[in-house]
Every structure is written in C-alpha cells, then in structure tokens.
Amino acid sequence: MKFNFLDLLTVIGALGFFIYGMKIMSEGLQKAAGDKLRFILGSMTKNRYLGVLSGFLITALVQSSSATTVMTVSFVNAGLLSLIQSAGIMMGANIGTTITAWLVSTFGFKVSIGKMALPIIAIAFPLMFSKYKKTKYWGEFLIGFALLFMGLSFLKDSVPDIKSNPELLEFLQGFAHWGYGSYLLFIAIGTLLTIIVQSSSASMTITLVLVAKGWISFDIGAAMVLGENIGTTITAELASVIGNVYAKRSARIHSMFNIIGVSWMLLVFPLFIQMVDWVSIEMGFGSPLGTNGMEITEESVTYGLSIFHTLFNLTNVIILIGFAGILVKIATRTVKSKGEEDEEFHLEYINSGAIKTPELSLMEVKKELVVFSNITKKMVGSITLMYTETKKGKIEKLLKKIKKQEENTDRLEIEIADFLSKVTEIELSASESLRVRSMLSIVHELERLADILYQVGIELDKKAEQAQWFTPEQREGLIELTGKVGAAISLMSINLDGQWDKVDIQSAQELELEINANKKKLRKLHLTSIENRDYNVKSGLIYSNLYTLLERAGDHVINVNEAIKGMI
Numbered sequence: 001m002k003f004n005f006l007d008l009l010t011v012i013g014a015l016g017f018f019i020y021g022m023k024i025m026s027e028g029l030q031k032a033a034g035d036k037l038r039f040i041l042g043s044m045t046k047n048r049y050l051g052v053l054s055g056f057l058i059t060a061l062v063q064s065s066s067a068t069t070v071m072t073v074s075f076v077n078a079g080l081l082s083l084i085q086s087a088g089i090m091m092g093a094n095i096g097t098t099i100t101a102w103l104v105s106t107f108g109f110k111v112s113i114g115k116m117a118l119p120i121i122a123i124a125f126p127l128m129f130s131k132y133k134k135t136k137y138w139g140e141f142l143i144g145f146a147l148l149f150m151g152l153s154f155l156k157d158s159v160p161d162i163k164s165n166p167e168l169l170e171f172l173q174g175f176a177h178w179g180y181g182s183y184l185l186f187i188a189i190g191t192l193l194t195i196i197v198q199s200s201s202a203s204m205t206i207t208l209v210l211v212a213k214g215w216i217s218f219d220i221g222a223a224m225v226l227g228e229n230i231g232t233t234i235t236a237e238l239a240s241v242i243g244n245v246y247a248k249r250s251a252r253i254h255s256m257f258n259i260i261g262v263s264w265m266l267l268v269f270p271l272f273i274q275m276v277d278w279v280s281i282e283m284g285f286g287s288p289l290g291t292n293g294m295e296i297t298e299e300s301v302t303y304g305l306s307i308f309h310t311l312f313n314l315t316n317v318i319i320l321i322g323f324a325g326i327l328v329k330i331a332t333r334t335v336k337s338k339g340e341e342d343e344e345f346h347l348e349y350i351n352s353g354a355i356k357t358p359e360l361s362l363m364e365v366k367k368e369l370v371v372f373s374n375i376t377k378k379m380v381g382s383i384t385l386m387y388t389e390t391k392k393g394k395i396e397k398l399l400k401k402i403k404k405q406e407e408n409t410d411r412l413e414i415e416i417a418d419f420l421s422k423v424t425e426i427e428l429s430a431s432e433s434l435r436v437r438s439m440l441s442i443v444h445e446l447e448r449l450a451d452i453l454y455q456v457g458i459e460l461d462k463k464a465e466q467a468q469w470f471t472p473e474q475r476e477g478l479i480e481l482t483g484k485v486g487a488a489i490s491l492m493s494i495n496l497d498g499q500w501d502k503v504d505i506q507s508a509q510e511l512e513l514e515i516n517a518n519k520k521k522l523r524k525l526h527l528t529s530i531e532n533r534d535y536n537v538k539s540g541l542i543y544s545n546l547y548t549l550l551e552r553a554g555d556h557v558i559n560v561n562e563a564i565k566g567m568i
Contacts, residue, residue, distance in 0.1 A: 018151030025144025048088030055092025068093040101306040117146040190227020200232035261316035409450035468539040515554035
C-alpha cells in the first residue's frame with residue numbers, strides 16, 4: 001500500500017476542514033437560534049426529566065454535546081442547577097449528540113452533498129452581507145454546513161480503500177480475533193481519538209468513514225463508538241477543574257453515566273449488535289453484519305452505526321435516569337470538599353471559551369448576576385442577625401462572613417466586567433449591545449451595594465466593640481429599614497432572573513419610596529433623641545451612619561432595576 005507522509009497530512013487536513021466546518025455551522029446556528037436557546041435553557045431548572053429534554057434539544061440544535069456539558073458544569077458551579085438536574089441535562093446531551101451521526105450518514109454517504117457544497121456557499125455568501133443579523137447568521141450556518149461536508153468528502157477520498165489494499169486488511173484482522181480483548185482495545189482507541197480531537201462528533205465521523213471504507217468491521221466500529229462516549233467526558237472534567245466542588249461532582253456524574261453505560265453494554269454487546277442488525281434491516285438500510293448472505297454495503301454499516309449510537313444512548317438514559325439520585329450520592333462521596341473555600345462560588349469557568357456566541361455568553365452573565373444579587377441578599381440576612389446578637393464573638397463571626405462575601409463580590413465585578421468586554425469583541429446586534437451596557441451598569445451597582453452592606457456590618461461591629469446602645473425604638477426602626485432593603489434586593493433578584501424586557505419595576509419603585517420614607521422617619525427620631533440626650537454622641541453617630549448607609553443601599557437596588565429595563 002502506498003500511503004506516505006503527504007497522504008497522512010492530507011487526511012489530517014481533511015479532518016481539520018471537517019471540524020472547522022462544524023464549528024462555523026454550530027456557532028452560526030447558536031446565533032440564529034438565540035431566542036430558542038434562551039427558552040430551552042429556561043426549562044433547565046425544573047426537574048431531571050425536563051433536563052433530559054433540554055439537554056437533547058440544545059445539543060441537537062447547536063450540534064455540540066461539549067458546549068452543553070460545559071455549560072451545565074458552569075451552571076452547577078454557579079449554584080443555578082442542582083446535581084440531580086445536571087445529571088438529566090447531561091443524559092439528554094448524550095442522546096442529542098447522536099443526531100450528528102444521522103446527518104453524516106444521510107448527507108455524507110447517501111447523498112453526495114459534497115457536490116452541492118459550492119452551490120450552497122453561492123446561496124449563503126450574499127446572506128453574509130445582509131443588514132439583518134439573523135440573515136447573516138443563517139448564512140454562516142449554511143457556509144459551515146457546506147464546509148463540513150466538503151471536509152467529509154475530502155476525508156472519504158483521502159482514506160485509502162481497503163479493498164485495493166488487502167495487506168492492510170490482514171494487518172487489522174490480527175487485532176480482530178481477540179474476542180472481548182478486541183472490543184476493549186478499540187474502546188480505548190475511540191476514547192483516545194475523542195480526547196485528541198476534543199469532539200465526539202468528529203471522532204464519530206472518522207469511525208463512520210473507517211467502517212464505510214472497510215478498514216474496520218461493524219462490531220469494531222461500534223466498540224469505537226463506546227470509547228468515544230467515554231472520551232467526551234474529558235471535556236466536562238476539564239471544565240470542572242477550575243470550578244468548585246459541585247462542578248467537579250457534576251462532571252463526575254457525567255463520567256460515571258457514560259462509563260457505567262459502556263460497562264453494561266459490554267455484557268450484552270453481541271446480543272445488542274444482533275438487535276441493531278435486525279433494526280437496520282427492518283428500517284430498510286440493509287444488514288451491517290451481512291445476515292443471511294445479505295451484502296454489507298456502505299449504507300448498511302453507516303446507518304447501522306447511527307442506529308447503534310442512538311439505541312445505546314437512549315437505552316442508557318432509560319436505565320440510569322431512575323438512578324440519578326444514587327449517582328449524585330456516589331459523586332458526593334468520591335469528590336470530597338476541601339472545605340468552605342472549595343464550596344464557595346467561583347466564576348473562573350466563564351473564561352473557558354467553550355461558549356463564544358453572544359446569546360449564550362449573555363445568558364451565562366445573566367445567571368451570574370442573579371448569583372451576585374443573591375450574595376447581597378445573604379449579607380442582609382447576616383446584618384439582621386447582628387442587630388439582636390449580644391455575644392461579641394458571634395458578632396465578629398457574622399462580620400467575618402460578610403467581609404468574605406464582599407471580597408467575593410469585588411472579584412465577581414472584575415471578572416464579569418472583563419468577560420463582558422470580551423463579548424463586545426464579537427459582532428453584536430443592537431439589542432445585545434444594550435444588554436451588555438445594562439449588565440456592566442448592574443455589575444457596578446451590585447458591587448457598590450455589597451460595599452455599603454459591608455460598611456453597615458462594620459458600623460454594627462463598632463457599636464458592639466465600643467459597648468454603645470440604641471433605644472428599643474431605634475433598634476426596631478433599623479431592623480424595619482433593613483427588612484425593606486432586603487425585600488427590595490429579593491425583588492431585584494427576581495427581576496434579574498426574569499425576562500428583562502417584560503419586567504415591571506413599579507413594585508421596586510414603591511419599595512424605594514418606602515425606604516426613603518423610613519430613612520426620613522429615623523432621621524427625625526434621631527434628631528429628637530439628640531435633643532433629649534437619650535444616648536451619647538458616639539452612639540448617635542453610628543445610628544445616623546446606619547440609616548444613611550441603608551438608604552444608599554436602596555438607591556443602588558433601584559439603579560439595578562432601572563438598568564434591567566435599559567434605563568441607563
């Protein structure tokens with residue numbers, strides 16, 4: 001067989017062409033279908049069964065299970081998804097990724113889409129110059145679609161035909177008679193291949209080409225597909241490295257799900273292959289095993305492999321969805337927490353680069369802002385406890401907790417703002433540009449809000465340190481004002497988590513008016529107490545600082561609500 005180094009480079013180049021086409025197609029579709037993705041993502045937080053549907057739809061839509069799994073790990077890291085919910089989404093992603101095999105089998109082998117690639121580009125090219133963003137995105141999708149199948153066509157042509165190279169067949173057959181040893185070997189090869197190319201879709205396509213060209217038999221190809229299912233878990237594991245303990249557990253669940261699936265499949269592998277053969281015949285694709293003397297064709301083996309991929313992942317989800325709770329328990333026990341620092345919120349994952357389209361990037365930022373606001377809500381809870389706490393040690397502990405939360409918000413502001421600046425480097429629509437400006441304003445307001453709440457904590461600690469005291473009326477007044485600020489922050493969090501264009505901030509404005517009225521009432525009470533000499537100057541200074549700070553906190557809350565509405 002004549003297969004030199006230049007031929008090897010040709011194969012690698014064809015694979016690169018294919019992967020690049022898939023990237024362009026996926027990103028174009030993500031941009032064009034942004035609103036639909038937002039709707040699908042919104043259903044993630046329901047339950048594990050809706051999670052399966054969400055994972056399937058997102059992966060089928062964007063043609064990237066890696067994007068889905070990394071995004072899921074990200075949301076778990078942010079505390080927006082529970083481990084049980086993430087399990088469902090990742091299971092659904094495994095089913096969604098099987099769509100790629102069907103697309104390649106249909107358009108790459110059965111239909112000569114490679115010959116139609118240039119006409120498709122001819123149609124898509126003018127769309128790239130449209131003044132309408134969605135039209136441009138659909139143009140990107142079509143060009144990516146054409147490039148993908150041009151790459152597949154090059155890949156098919158660059159891989160030598162095994163029939164004209166019988167000596168290679170004899171070499172491969174040496175690895176095909178080890179029984180389960182052969183299956184384990186090619187599972188390992190499939191795993192390694194997916195780790196190298198970082199795309200289960202790309203490695204699946206390589207397997208389809210190898211089977212179609214006769215390099216490997218159908219059952220060996222199926223074993224490689226099993227390995228690719230294991231290899232794709234590496235992406236989620238890498239995404240979780242910089243995440244917190246919950247992100248690592250989510251990635252571990254994904255790995256266990258695929259490894260357990262491959263394990264039980266090996267027990268019934270020969271029977272399952274026979275079933276796939278029967279299904280393929282019944283569907284009219286022919287026999288990938290050559291049953292009853294039927295000819296093994298390119299169509300029968302490629303469609304047979306697509307059927308195997310789908311049935312395996314679908315059956316695995318059906319079997320393991322009921323055991324999601326057990327998988328969560330195992331992940332919790334095997335991935336130990338390193339303490340409070342490991343369990344706190346981390347944002348570093350947002351720089352992973354796995355999701356680069358504006359719509360999905362802004363979706364993540366929106367989720368981060370909700371988490372950011374929830375931190376300020378927790379700070380208010382600690383402040384409320386400080387009003388009635390009399391033990392100095394507990395007051396110091398509460399202040400230490402507030403300080404740590406405030407330090408987290410400082411880091412969050414920098415990292416979210418930095419990420420948003422990177423988003424602006426991508427071509428944005430007018431509405432997306434407005435959302436970026438609103439988000440930058442919100443990040444700044446939330447950070448200032450956290451600073452003020454920390455200052456409230458410092459004033460209360462100072463009061464305890466100096467053994468100062470307030471009258472019962474003043475203490476109750478401050479608790480009432482703090483409660484209204486807390487209510488305003490809770491409403492702000494709800495608005496941040498909702499559909500921004502449909503948010504009604506009237507309730508937030510009413511709360512702001514109540515906060516201002518309360519502050520005026522406390523100030524009046526303070527001046528009266530000063531006149532009556534109800535407490536000393538130091539106590540009075542702390543008291544006036546507190547109601548002033550709380551009123552300023554309310555100002556930043558209403559500023560966030562106005563930014564949500566684009567009133568900036």
